[in-house]
Amino acid sequence: MKKKRAEAENKLTRVVAIAVVSVIMVIVIIAAFTINFNKIYGLLLEKDMEQVRFTSSFVTKLISTEIENLQAALDSSQRVFIQTGNNQEETAAKYLDDISRKFGFKKVGLSDLAGNSIDNTGKRERLYNDKMFDSIKNGKKYISNVLNLSDIMLIAVPFYKDNQVAGTIWGYYSISSISDKIELNDKSHRYFQIIDDTGLYISDSGNINSFAEDRNIWKELTRYKISDGITVDQIKKTVEKGQGGEFHFSYKGKGRYVTYEPLGINNWYVFSVLVEEYLGDYATKIETIFFGMLWGILIGLFLLVGLIGRYIFTDLREVKKHNEELSLKNSLLFMVVKHTNDIPFEVDFQNNTLTVYSNTNSEQPLVRKIEYYAPENMLSHGWITAEEYPDYRDSFKKLIRGEKIQPVVFKMKINGKWDYNKLHIKIVNQNRMIGFLEDYNEQMLQEQKIKEIRIKSQTDSLTGLYNREHFTIECNKYIKEEANNPNGKISALFLLDLDHFKSANDTLGHMTGDQILRECGNKMKAIIRETDLAGRLGGDEFVLFIRNAKDMQSLRICAEKVNQVLKQSYGTGTNSVTISASIGIAVWTTEKSFEDLYKMADQALYKAKDKGRDRYHIVLKDKDGSIFQIE
Known part of the structure; x- marks a missing residue:
């Protein structure tokens, strides 16, 4: 009897001990949650502010890089104007229009130092921009603030002749064209705004969480309540010094965290913003999870207290054994995974x-x-x-x-x-x-190396065009396919020789000769379609295969375009050599191979050279295959 009473008392003591320990654990958990919740919120804030800083840095680098690329585009376009005089307005306008369309400028123009300008539409006008011309005369590039109430800015670079500043190439460009490249959607909890050195908004992300109503940020900030005793004047002075910083403000009960830093252009700034409600929602979710865990612990503890008797200890031993086995298996797994x-x-x-x-x-x-x-x-x-x-x-x-x-x-x-x-x-x-x-x-890595080797084996190392062997393979493949499946369209082989290339090579040197070959290859790649083929057979001999042209007129237009883009002068003064191209064109009819077309194109090339070079000549066979028709 005493033994049973002692066992009962022992069990009761254990249950009470478990209950007390459980209550203590609950109190400790609640206290720990209360103490550390603010720390968790702070860590969340710091994490998201790092993302905001990253966004700010990303926007800054992207816009700076884009503007530098636009300046470089204008700068690198100077050579095409060296031979252009006042009596060549149509040519100048065409080059300017090419630049405008290629790089997305709203308008592009060329002006002398007196302000006499021609734009890409051929319109002549007088420019009055003292700040721009002061920079240009000193050999400096120029970027304006946004113009009026638009998001257009003016970019200008010096134009040189005989190593002297002779004028400027300028262009109008939309800031929104750059902003659109920044991958933030209009509902994101992070967004950005860009201001010029007067505080005017140049561009923003169009985010639905933005409070902006005025176009000037300094007027806009006066509507908000800024935390930690920071004032709008303090922020403005920091910006005027070219420094960055952070602050928090609230408006109509909603808060925002802001970080700002200079863009590096005309004292423009990027203001990146984090929505405070996002952190609150995230913290609330964590709080809910914690309370869910707490209730789970409480329920488990109550169930544990209810399990009286020796079976609870048996279950604990089984759990312990199972955990040991699981721990052993996990340790074994991680030993393997680590290696x-x-x-x-x-x-x-x-x-x-x-x-x-x-x-x-x-x-x-x-x-x-x-x-x-x-x-x-x-x-x-x-x-x-x-x-x-x-x-x-x-x-x-x-x-x-x-x-x-x-x-x-x-x-x-x-x-x-x-x-x-x-x-x-x-x-x-x-x-x-x-x-x-x-x-x-x-x-x-192995696949990439194999791909690089395959590309190198197919292309000419100097120009990047197909080499003779691979061009022949691709051309013959097309001829075989189309012979079995005619489509009624016209295909032709263009055989090109560069006029006066040997003179340029001897006069200007082999490095310039290599440059001429590379530039000619790049120009040909730029004007043909993706479905066409371009190759270098060796020396200054190039070849194009134009596939599925609409008609003969389309081939003529293509040939004229090739003649036009390849004609260019190299060197200066008496050492100047003008490179052009003579083109023999063989229209494919019944020819069975590249070699057959090449023989026809070679005869046509001879005719083009015989007529004075810098031109093209077209040949094709009669239906009976016996006579060459010459066009």
């Missing part, structure tokens, strides 16, 4: 979790909700590229539906660096999948 770059993972649909067994120093698997790896979240965090997004999205949808996924290679950012990984998936049952990310970097 490979492959990353195993497990998908649990019942619990909506995805567990990653990483090869980092941590011996605990990383468990997150499946939605954490959703395509949109991966893209927004910069863990996959926009190019990878469609394939990743399709694979993710199949994974969610529990469908079989064939191994596929993705470029992903893992542990802070970009790697190629091949995704392998195996379905265990309707609630569970397992798989691993195979390290595919070495295979991709």
Whole structure:
């Protein structure tokens, strides 16, 4: 009897001890949550402010780079105007129009130092911009603030003749054209605004969370309540000194965190903004999770107290044994994982979790909700590229539906660096999948090397055009295909020799000769279509295969365009040599190979040279194949 009473008292003591420990644990958990919640909020804020700073830096670098590229585009276009005089307005306007369309300028013009200007429409006018001409006369590039109430700015670079500033090439460009390249949507919790040195908004992201109503930021800030005793004048002085900073403001009960830094152009600034409500929502979610965990612990503790008797201790021993076995298996798994770059993972649909067994120093698997790896979240965090997004999205949808996924290679950012990984998936049952990310970097490197070797074997090392062997293969392939499937259109082989190239090579040197060949190759690639072929047979002999032209007139237009773009002078003064092209054109009718067309084109080339060079000549065969028709 005493023994049973002692056993009962012992059990009661254990239950009371468990209950007391449980209550203490609950109090400690609540206290720890209360103390550390503000710290968590601060960490969240710091994390997102890092993203805001990154956005600001990204916007700054992108706009600076774009404007530098626009200046470089104007600067590099000078050579085409060296031979252009006042009596060549139509030619100058055409070159200016090419620059405008190629680089997206609203208007492009050429002006002397007196302000006499011609634009890409051929219109002549007088420019009155003292600040611009002061910079140009000193050999400096010029960028204006936005003009009037538009988002247009003026970019100008010095124009030189005989190593002296002779005028300026200028262009009007839309700031919004640059802003549109920044990948932030209009509902993002981060957005940016750009101001000029007077405080006027040059551009903004059009975000729905923006409060901006006035075009001047300094007037706009007077409407807000700025925290920590910071004033609008203090912010303005910091900007005037060319320094950056951060501040917080609220308006109509809504808060914003702001970081600002100079753009490096005309004392322009980028203001990047983080929506405070986003942090509050995120913190609330964390708070909800914590309270959910707390209630789970409380319920578990109450159940634990209710389990009286020796069976509770038996269960504890079983749990301990099971945990030891699980820990042993996990340790074994991590020992293997640490010595490979492959990353195993497990998908649990019942619990909506995805567990990653990483090869980092941590011996605990990383468990997150499946939605954490959703395509949109991966893209927004910069863990996959926009190019990878469609394939990743399709694979993710199949994974969610529990469908079989064939191994596929993705470029992903893992542990802070970009790697190629091949995704392998195996379905265990309707609630569970397992798989691993195979390290595919070495295979991709080998494939890239093979691709580079293949390209090098197909192309001319100097011009990047197809070499003789590969051009012949591609041309013969097309002739064979079209012979079996005629489409009624016209194809032709263009054989080109550069006029006076030997003179340029001897007079100006082989380096200039190589430059001429490269430039001619680039020009030919630029004017033909993607479906056409371009190659260099050797020396100054080039070849084009124009496929499926509409009619003979289209071939003539193409030939005239080639003659036009290849005609250019090199060198100066008495050492100047004008390069042009003589072109023999063989229209394909019944010829069976590239060699047949080449013989015809070679005869046509002879005719073009015989007529005085810098021209083209077209030949084709009669239906009976016996007579050459000459055009």
